[in-house]
Amino acid sequence: MPIGGYLKKLLRRRAAAPDDAAALRLEFKERYHHFKLLLGANCKALEVMSDIEETLRGERLFGMTFVRAACTSVCVSVFSMVRGLERLAPGKYTALFERFDAIQKDIEEILARPLPPRDPRLVIPLAELNRELTDAAGGKMANLGEIRNRLGLRVPPGFAITTAAAERFFAHRELQTEIDRRLQAAETGRLDALYALSAEIQQMIIRAEIPPEVEEAILQAYAALEAECGHGVKVALRSSALGEDTGENSFAGQYRSELNVGRDTLLTAYREVLASKYGLPAITYRLQRGFRDEDIAMGVGCLAMVPAVAGGVVYSRNPVDPHDARVFINAVWGLPKAVVDGSTACDLFVLSRDDPPELLAAEVREKERKYLCYPEEGVCRLEVSGPERLQPALTREQAVALARVALALERHYGTPQDIEWATDEAGEIVILQCRPLTAKEPPTEAAAPAALEEESLLCRGGVTASPGAGAGPVFVAERAADLLSFPQGAVLVVRQALPRWASLLGRAAAVVAEEGGFAGHLASVAREFGVPALFGLPGAVERLRAAGEVTVDATGRRVVAGRREALLAAQAPRRPLMQGSPVHRLLEEAARRIVPLNLLDPDALEFAPEHCRTLHDITRFIHEKAVLEMFRFGQDHHFSERSSKQLYVEVPMQWWILNLDDGFTEEVEGRYVRLGQIACRPMLAFWRGFTAIPWEGPPAVDGRGMLSVLFQATTNRSLNLGVRSKFAERNYFMIARSFCCLNQRLGFHFATLEALVSERTAENYLSFQFKGGAADFERRMARVHLVAEILEDLGFGVEIREDHLVARIEARPEPDLLKRIEVLGYLALHTRQMDMVMANPTQVEHYRRKYRADIEQLLARGSA
């Protein structure tokens, strides 16, 4: 009480004059309104916070749109609370505005963190490129420059069109603004919406004008290339995006390459490659891996076409088993495209790491197709005929030379490499690109193929493109439209391991393809996503089409009917894809200023605005103070009608009730209110639960004695050792017909309950907090966990911090919530002092059983 003694009593007796009474009634009404808005904002803030936490924990995909929206929403809600408290107690808590501004500024800075500055040149010749220029030229071109200029390996002549050029392009005539606007308005959770959006944005890019300075720079660089390679030289345009090929992430096959491009189509081709940043696979990949759009700046490589006799991919180690250090070469006739897009079988050469490397195995396959590039017709797919079909695409000498190159690149970069190569008409090796190998730890030895009954075996053999095992219903994807209907958790079955299926990998349990090897784009993305993939299984589509649920054991190279837990058990849990991504890191960092709760004890000295370190702290502080301010009003204004009244029950317990609005059935005169005059449904529900089952001790007492013990606990100050504030001495209910806010202190135990329960289900909520106890920390913790367990079973979301428990449930129908409030009433009484016995496991079990039985009984009763 702010003023003590006789004077205070005298003041309180002086009732408000009728005119004052009308004004005070009005003022109270307005205060109640602000209080309601404040509680609404509190709910919203807590809702967003738990959403943020869940997002950080789980495997849900999110982008910057979510991060920004969540941060803004929580900031607006918390600010509304700060403002609300200011209205309830003008000038009293102004320090909160400063705290809020400081925290919000931190969050803003985290979200707005700019990208590092880059080399401003629009084009850079290959002869001047190296690793250090990755930000300017993108990973692919910087790597090619590095191996050309520092390792002296042969690469095609060419130049990089830099990320700065792409930024100019996207900034020109506000193209990027328009793209962002469309992206931000889209529902990124729906593939069909994304599909349409992707097409729309790509069209915009293809039709957009290239800024004159960029156009000029590109054409000048091309002219220089003509001077080096001859007039009208045909070039390949390849994406060389930032963030691409960084080892952790391979954007393999997400972007477009344009082959056989001449001067006349150069600028169109450039736009086409830029547009592929917004292709469906690229958009979904960024979403799945947590890249912001702005994290991906598009560099483009412009390289003279190599008249490839043969081509393929070489791995400096086994990509599906990093413990296997042999060098693996995949080779086809013509351009390496056929290896990369998984459209034909390819030769496999395996070599040792010796110097010189020794050819350990050569598997020569029937190569049915090849891609060749003709000056006029461009890239053509040809059927391979005659003896060439079965001839190896590489000589032994070439294989050895390639293995040497792979080992040299691995040494240079210090990590295993994935290298695309071609041989020219002179038989010389040309490196087209190289990047870190995305390898995957193979499953443990326990996964060694278990014996299975023959009849359940649906397919056997093929190539392990990504190890592991996965199960789900078969989904055969044949057309692009199938992208849209692919269900979460299905097994993707396709004829060719085409890159376009990569956008489904975030949802697939496993992948099976009739054609394709482990060198293709789809295989690398599968490895990166940790999705088991088994390729090279002819006839799989027809055999699996009607198989229903299957288990794909990619490591054991077989597909079996049904779900096989034994095979799946050996599969390591898939890592959450978003973890470690730029967007995840940003959200994690912002969340540190939002979510943690540091203010736990309202009686502690630290419970003050200047100790609010997070937005959650601010909400906790405001909530506590707002309740207090609501109670003070009637007392401060000597206004009986809006002062709290003591609940008159059979025995003298100190329960104080403040009617916020329509919480009483009638006008209540004087200082006492009877239970029969209470109209508040949540409070009555709490009371039903509180008094339903007599407390059995300790000490063991009968029903009447129980209440006397309660009385002691609630009135005897000497029991309330932890109590410092007057407010905390009693049990308070603030009520309206469908709302109650309870602050309860029983002995050493502190509980709050806040409930809004009406027929408007969407707005309903129940929040319960519980803290304290007389026993040591361990025992109090044990009790908190037992309470948490019970509440979780009832559908509450529960969080525990030290011995402080916060439980929430929302948007449930009125009868459901009233029943739960009864349970909380029961728990508020019965869990007190049981912290004293929590060290004894037999007792704990006894209480667990008793609570469950009692709660069952409570739930089975009618609520009348």
Add this chain to the structure above:
Amino acid sequence: MSPTHVLLVDDEEVFTRNIAKLLAHRGYRVTAVNSGDAAIRALEEQPFDVLVLDLKMPGLDGIATFREMLKLGLSVETIILTGHGSIDTALEAVKLGAHDYLTKPCEIEELVAKIESAREKGRGKRP
């Protein structure tokens, strides 16, 4: 009680037309204008219960309109409409005194709930 009078301000005419129609169906009286200047004029002419104001408009944008209103003492409970791109500005508007914000595209039910809440707040002020 007279129906809640909503002033809707957005330069996208299709959007305003649709929203105005949907709100009218729900018993609101709606006046729609397409610019910040028109909004100020409308507010000077007659009182409104709730203002629904788009942030991104050519000419006088949402924030500038809101500031101008404050300067002229035209007080009305305001709900800010914002795209995801300008969502950070929503906080600025709320700090200036706007009641709440909503991101576009929005569900009509959501808008109605916010209008109701703003209306209630306005009533709390002027009983």
